Amino acid sequence: MAFDVSLEMTDSGIAKITLSGELDASVASMFKNKVEEAASLQAKRLVLLMQDLEYMSSAGLRALVFAKQKMGADVDIYVVGAQESVMETIQMTGFHHSIVALDSYDSDQIENI
């Protein structure tokens, strides 16, 4: 499945990036562009909706770190609904320390700014 990424910005300053398909080196820049866009809009939270993301390579993992660095330490990054294999990749490589993982979108937690 081809990679796709979209950004939605809520009125309360939450940036929601929906990822689908396979995130590898050939498309990682698309994801990074959306992160930069969210940062330029001064997002207070970054939510990565990953239900339909099937694969994440090391380039994808780097995009997560890039997001953390770009958004700043004060902006929490939520990874929502990541498939088991993707979550496992994030954990095995230690990148789970940089994000908050949620099984599903929890508005109480995410939108309580």
Add this chain to the structure above:
Amino acid sequence: MERIDIYPTHIYEGYKLRPGRAYPFGATLVPGGVNFSIFSRHASYCVLVLFEKGSASPLIEIPFRGMFQKAESNEPVWGEFRIGNVFCMTVFDLDYESIEYGFRMDGPYSKVERGQPGQHRFDPSKILMDPYAKAIGGREVWGHPPDWNDCYHHRSRLVYDDFDWEGDRPLEIPLEDLVIYEMHVRSFTRHPSAGVKHPGTFAAIREKIPYLKELGVNCIELMPIYEFDEFENSRIHPDTGELLMNYWGYSTVGFFAPKAGYAATGKSKDGTQVADELKTLIKELHKNGIEVMLDVVFNHTAEGNEYGPIISFRGIDNVTYYMLTPEGYYYNFSGTGNTLNCNNPIVRNMVLECLRYWAAEYHIDGFRFDLAAILGRDPWGAPLPNPPLLEALAFDPILGKCKLIAEAWDAGGLYQVGSFPAYGRWAEWNGKYRDDVRKFLKGDMGLAGAMSQRLQGSPDLYAWGNRGPTASINFITCHDGFTLYDLVAYNGKHNEANGENNNDGGNDNHSWNCGWEGPSTDPAVNELRCRQMKNAIAMLMVSQGVPMILAGDELANTQDGNNNAYCHDSELSWLNWTQLESNADLFRFVKNCIAFRMAHPVLRSKTHFTNRDYVGSGYADITWHGTQAWNADWSGTNRSVAFMLCGKHAKGGTVVDNYVYVAMNMYWDTLPFTLPGLPDELKWHVFVNTGAPSPQDSWQPGSEPLLDDQSRFVVGGRSVVILVGK
């Protein structure tokens, strides 16, 4: 500002190229492409071979010399991408995550058949792994049988080497303050009882960091993690049917790549993820105050002798990389078929660059060099008085704070414990410490003199060369030989499971089975074994120098008497974590002893004792005693030693510590020891008495009970007592 040289100049079958950069060697990600650079002094022809990851046949083969097309006009043009003896080419628009690469090489020499001697072994039918490959595929999932018909077994891969270290840097813990814990990555967590998500991997060690913290060690030494082939010389045991493997991995395939099969992420076939997993482990260990040392094997490679496979070096430049006889046979100072030509300038640079890479890119804190005496031999095998490689490592700026530890002997008979060229940097695995302590432990007579040296950091071996106690890595057990439990449970080795008729493994174990060979139901035998293990740990932890523990010894781990379990990927090798419960008593004892060492700088001197009082405390820094205080017994029939350390001399008198008194009675019966008197304001407290039942055998440092009789201690047979004066 962008570079002005990131455009292609040549095209070869649709692939865009330009002359590459000779340095650095290996494959380097550059803007828009990948730079490939490989040395060969004797090859006349070289081809870059690219694969789609895992493919049976190449995607493209691009020669470094031949006819190309001009990029701007498609006109034919002759080109040669070589500078000096380095073939170098940049290829554009490669997806670094999905390709693997190798080389073919040829030279103006007649082909040498397998099994025949020869100086040059060029064979353009073979695809060669890059010696500088940062990731290697082909064995990425441990134990998955390889396709023996594969045209390319160990596949060079590309790594994106950035990493979010979050400010981490090597810990630089002073060598004298280290407690090293030697472990095999897979053995440590492979057993089902380990209770980890990805058994036998780097990620699993991360899960065990709380355990290491509780134990109290501050350095783990990983047995080889450079890419190796667990199927090298694999075979089926004729009697048991067990698959015997190259389990330990003392046979390097690629020096720059972590063993992918040790990574939970190995199955992803993504070398960068493997690197990330290992770097994350190192970062987390550092966060917890634990250093990481690598056991590195530069004395030989996995290519074996004349009959071995062509993997990389021998097909690239055999005569440069290996020590050869005039007839073209491989010198075998390593005992494994070949010997890396470490004091050839090319190979020397490779070793240096490799270690720099691991220190800089992986934040490795130190290295232990397997059969390091080989690194001091010249290309014909003669020991060098001033070996350039050892000197270069000692003075290297990037390795400037790394620990450098030598296994100061080799299989060719060069034994350099005490005389390894140190340049003020090198420490040694002290084999004499191991042997003397083992002999003393089992009750041999006349060891008091030798023990006095071993307990002081072996000044007899090191002081003459102005080397302090930290030159001595003290160990009683290591991966090579018996585990601590087996040392007190077996008189002889039991290596039948190795399929070599029990001929392999050392015979000089200096072990004693405490009255019964192997497992025993006799409570007296088992109690004595437990006590002997505690005695050993106590001796190790009060010795000056740097203590090293073999992983699992704190749990009485056994290998069923096998003293050379190099080939077993089975419960024989795996650490059984249920012992943490069944041997909780021993674990607690070891933990207390490590904590005691950490709490008392007087046990961790950087310089040798002087046997005099240079701070005006009224006591010399170290004093020797016997069953009578101040009256040491150095006779040939004695089996006991006692000494006292003056706390006011701790760390050369720069730190004030408690006094420590140790009595070691390896005689089988009790002996009364009169105690040296302390300054008036101090009293003796009991930290360890291995003759007492648990939990009175040891105390948490700081909670030691006051000794009732301050003038005398009756030490049980085969027991150690440690008192602290405070």
